[in-house]
Amino acid sequence: QSVLTQPPSVSAAPGQKVTIPCSGSSSNIGNNYVSWYQQLPGTAPKLLIYDNNKRPSGIPDRFSGSKSGTSATLGITGLQTGDEADYYCGTWDSSLSAVLFGGGTKLTVL
Amino acid sequence: QVQLVESGGGLVKPGGSLRLSCEASGFSLSDYYMTWIRQAPGKGLEWVSYITGNGDTIYYADSVKGRFTISRDNAKNSLYLQMNSLRAEDTAVYYCARDLRNKGLDCWGQGTLVTVSS
Numbered sequence: 001q002s003v004l005t006q007p008p009s010v011s012a013a014p015g016q017k018v019t020i021p022c023s024g025s026s027s028n029i030g031n032n033y034v035s036w037y038q039q040l041p042g043t044a045p046k047l048l049i050y051d052n053n054k055r056p057s058g059i060p061d062r063f064s065g066s067k068s069g070t071s072a073t074l075g076i077t078g079l080q081t082g083d084e085a086d087y088y089c090g091t092w093d094s095s096l097s098a099v100l101f102g103g104g105t106k107l108t109v110l
Numbered sequence: 111q112v113q114l115v116e117s118g119g120g121l122v123k124p125g126g127s128l129r130l131s132c133e134a135s136g137f138s139l140s141d142y143y144m145t146w147i148r149q150a151p152g153k154g155l156e157w158v159s160y161i162t163g164n165g166d167t168i169y170y171a172d173s174v175k176g177r178f179t180i181s182r183d184n185a186k187n188s189l190y191l192q193m194n195s196l197r198a199e200d201t202a203v204y205y206c207a208r209d210l211r212n213k214g215l216d217c218w219g220q221g222t223l224v225t226v227s228s
Contacts, residue, residue: 101155
């Protein structure tokens with residue numbers, strides 16, 4: 001079981017909005033940067049959000065990140081069938097001296 | 111074009127060793143922290159190890175501590191992972207990634223599959 005908690009799955013209709021939460025503690029999310037990754041089937045993960053809420057070049061503004069206390073959230077608006085993927089949150093844990101990933105959330109666009 | 115290419119994966123017996131390589135192009139490896147992450151079949155991401163730009167700080171996941179060694183050769187623009195005393199539970203696709211000093215992993219390789227089985 002991951003130290004960072006994500007729901008196993010979420011779903012929404014095309015064009016709608018979805019949020020994916022990631023819950024942690026003061027030793028990880030509470031005092032470190034959060035990043036989010038998208039993994040399409042059979043491919044390597046891709047960075048969507050870094051430094052809590054920044055998007056790398058080429059990532060559309062349909063993807064957003066936020067952090068409050070010991071939780072973080074990935075938001076995706078204007079859902080497309082191509083957004084169907086696994087999404088992971090990640091952060092550093094100062095107590096464990098380790099990088100942590102959430103267990104992953106499978107997004108289904110109905 | 112920024113790119114990472116892993117190599118060195120394969121089939122190895124329990125207790126055996128393997129050395130993974132990650133060759134960087136399009137940027138200078140010495141300017142970045144670098145990280146190894148693995149993903150067991152059908153499972154989520156698991157961080158393995160990271161190393162700072164000049165190699166003076168290294169961290170390992172508890173699951174590999176004492177068995178795996180991360181290293182880098184900045185002159186060759188390459189990152190390595192020496193894996194000893196391999197176990198069945200080490201079976202996974204291993205990715206190298208460029209690390210923005212714990213703010214995120216912004217470039218990933220395609221991965222190399224390591225299978226530990228008799």
